[in-house]
Amino acid sequence: MIDFENARMTMVDCQIRPNDVTDHRVLDAFSEIPREAFVSAAQRSLAYIDEDLPLSSGGSKRYLMEAMSMSKLVQLAGIEEDNIVLDIGCGTGYSTAVLSKLCNSVVALECDEALAGQATQTLIELGCDNTVVVTGALENGLSKEGPYDAIFIGGAVDLVPETLLAQLKDGGRLVVVEGTGNAGVAKLYTRDGDVTGANEVFNCSVMPLPGFEREIGFTF
Numbered sequence: 001m002i003d004f005e006n007a008r009m010t011m012v013d014c015q016i017r018p019n020d021v022t023d024h025r026v027l028d029a030f031s032e033i034p035r036e037a038f039v040s041a042a043q044r045s046l047a048y049i050d051e052d053l054p055l056s057s058g059g060s061k062r063y064l065m066e067a068m069s070m071s072k073l074v075q076l077a078g079i080e081e082d083n084i085v086l087d088i089g090c091g092t093g094y095s096t097a098v099l100s101k102l103c104n105s106v107v108a109l110e111c112d113e114a115l116a117g118q119a120t121q122t123l124i125e126l127g128c129d130n131t132v133v134v135t136g137a138l139e140n141g142l143s144k145e146g147p148y149d150a151i152f153i154g155g156a157v158d159l160v161p162e163t164l165l166a167q168l169k170d171g172g173r174l175v176v177v178e179g180t181g182n183a184g185v186a187k188l189y190t191r192d193g194d195v196t197g198a199n200e201v202f203n204c205s206v207m208p209l210p211g212f213e214r215e216i217g218f219t220f
Helices: 005-021 024-032 043-046 065-074 094-098 113-125
Strands: 053-054 063-065 085-090 105-110 131-135 148-157 167-179 186-193 195-203
Touching: 005 024, 005 065, 024 085, 024 094, 053 113, 063 148, 065 094, 065 167, 065 186, 085 094, 094 105, 094 113, 094 148, 105 113, 113 131
Parallel strands: 085 105, 085 148, 105 131, 148 167
Antiparallel strands: 053 063, 167 186, 186 195
């Protein structure tokens, strides 16, 4: 029988803290949320390994991001208690649950209906009552619930659409990994009035999200 609580504390102490995650609120959130609740029964013994875990879905391949990378991205977002957060590509809802411990409310967007259904059910079971899961195209965001103080994109993208940046409040932040594999870089976008700037913060390799592929132009 696996001691999941002990496995969770080991994850925080051996994977997250050594990765320059020092925000106590972020550490507490990862310590509290049971990662095993967001994977299949067959995967629960693997829930706390330092790897991305595949999630069953009907369309493109989707993954639960490794805690080491996710925690560093969450810390980068600088989420405050009164913030409204958009979680793009929530999968089965783990990132949404973690974010819900840091802010006022989380709007989770998922393109896969089966994953969205799992996320909704699990979040209800865990009492994450400041969250809502919506099904839709990830690259479009959800402007009707915005603007947002922070947007968290839960996977690698080729580029961030202007549509998403426009959904940030003045002073809002968007965190994302641009590029895949060794080319992946965590970026922090910030909005100041009508101007949005971006800073490359650290190298980061995570699995890609569907819908953010760069269009390939014609070549001659």
